[in-house]
Amino acid sequence: MTLRPPRDALLASAVFVAAAAAVTVAWQLLGHAITDVPLYRTYGERIASGLVPYRDFAFEYPPGALPALVLPALVTDSLTAYRVAFAAEMAVLGALGVLLLAEGLRGLGRTGTDRRVVLATVALLPLLLGGVILTRFDLLPAALVALALALLLAGRLRAGALIVGLGIAVKLYPALLVPLLAITAWRKGGRRELGIVVGLAALPALLAYLPFTVLAPDGVLDSIGRQLGRPLQIESLGSGVLLALHHAFGLSLGWASGSGSQNLTGTGPDVVAVLLAIGQVVAVALVWASFARGPATPERLARHAAAAVVAFVALSKVLSPQFLVWLVLLVPLVGGPRSRAALWLAVLACALTAAWFPVRYWELVREFDPLASWLVLARGMTLLALLAVLTWPATERARARSRSPAPSPGRT
Known part of the structure; x- marks a missing residue:
């Protein structure tokens, strides 16, 4: 990995921050911001005052998220100051x-126009995700996954596995990469390397959870x-299908708040939630199996890592807008003939989200707003299309071979 980032990477990084800050401030000033920052501040202040998460109060996130939430509470004493400090983080x-x-792109040999298009697109994506990108902590696990991929693509398998483990300790979804690392390790060094790599990936999460499990096992299990056990969130693909049926055929639906989100209620949504969970497990397993059937090249590792996360997000019964942040620093690593299609589908999913969140969110919840409902469905279908692009078997052109016709028996 290079210690001095190239100029194009620095420029993209600066534009990314400027765009994220501008849109975050704009939504706040317009009064449309829907943010988890007040909840984070509550957690941070409780911990700063000496309370123990999981034991003294319910805490819904993995323990690796605690530093990001506590640090602003240690240096600020108001919600406004906390909001600024957290956004700066x-x-x-x-x-x-x-x-x-950018380092991952370099490791994959992505240069020239291809690299510039990817970096420019990523730099401007906060314009579509400004409602969540600096008001949720999802950039922390996303950056850890980006670091892990940069290390893995540079051939540093053990270091990459350790960083994946840190990501798991912050937000569980980086665990989707562990089977891919295990397959790569097995092929690189057999059983011994497999054990080391999986152990390194598990170690940070185990160390993060251990003290809280000792202090408050019931609280950790409850978290x-x-x-x-969360119900079908109104922003999920399954809800998009049910909302479409509601508007097209009059399907009766209800909603309620719970588990930190607004969810569809009733037997139908409960059944859809179960079906989505089954589909999610199957889809992710198929991605892992697909990787196992081919060579463990850096290009295939990057593509299947993106596919595993996209499968998890697209078929999740909870699909909050901030989940798209996980894709912003991952899908652009996909190379080859499908790279542009994957990139633009990811952008489209973000754009469809921005069309209704945050400005039409409460209309969606309280009134099942028709436009927002169809946009939720369109976003879910776009993510499925992205998954199809990432997992569709590559077609290789048959090599042209010139063969001399074999002489027929008996001919002279």
């Missing part, structure tokens, strides 16, 4: 994430259980 992480993405 995320801006720094976003800047580093873009630099790490994990609440995430696994």
Whole structure:
């Protein structure tokens, strides 16, 4: 990895931060911001005052998220100051994430116009995600995944595995990369390398959870259980289908707030949530199996890492807008003939989200706003299309071979 980032990477990083800051401030001034920052501040102040998460109060995130939430509470004493400090944290992480993405592109040999298009697109994506990109902590795991991929693509498998483990400790979704690392390790060094790599990926998460598991095992289990048992969020693909049926055929739907989101209620949504969960597990497993069937090249590793995360996001029963932040620093690494299609589908998914979030979100929830409903469905279908692009078997051109016709028996 290079210590001195190239000029194009620095420029993209600066534009990314400027765009994210500008749109975040704009939504705040317009009064449309929907943010988790007040919740983060509550967590941070409780911990700063000596309370223990999971034991003294319910905490829904993995323990690796705590530093990002606590640090602003240690240096500020008001919500406004906390908001600025937290956004500054995320801006720094976003800047580093873009630099790490550029390093990953370098490791894949992506240069010239292709590299410039990718960096320019990523630099401007906060214009579409400004409602969430600096008001959620998802840039932290996204930047860690970008660092892990940069290391993996440079051939540093063990270091990459350790960083993946740090990502798991912050937000669980980087665990989707562990089977890909295991396959790569097995092929590189057999059983011993497999054990080392998987152990390195598991170690940070185990160390992060261990003290809280000792202090408050019930609280930790409750935190994990609440995430696994969440109902069908109104922003998910499954909800998009049900909302479409509601508007097209009059399907009766209800909603309620719970588990930190607004969700569709009733038997139908419960069934759809189960079907989505099954589909999610199957889709992610198929991505892992696809990687196992081919060579563990850097290009295939990057593509299948993106595909695993996209499968998880697209078929999740909870699909908050900030989940798209996970894709911003990952999908652009996909190279080859499908790279442009993957990049523009990711951009389209962000644009469709921006068309209704945050400005039409409460109309979607309270009134099942028709435009927002169809946009939710369109966003979900776009993510499925992105998954198809990432996983569709590559077609290789048959090599042209000139063969001399074999002489027929008996001919002279």
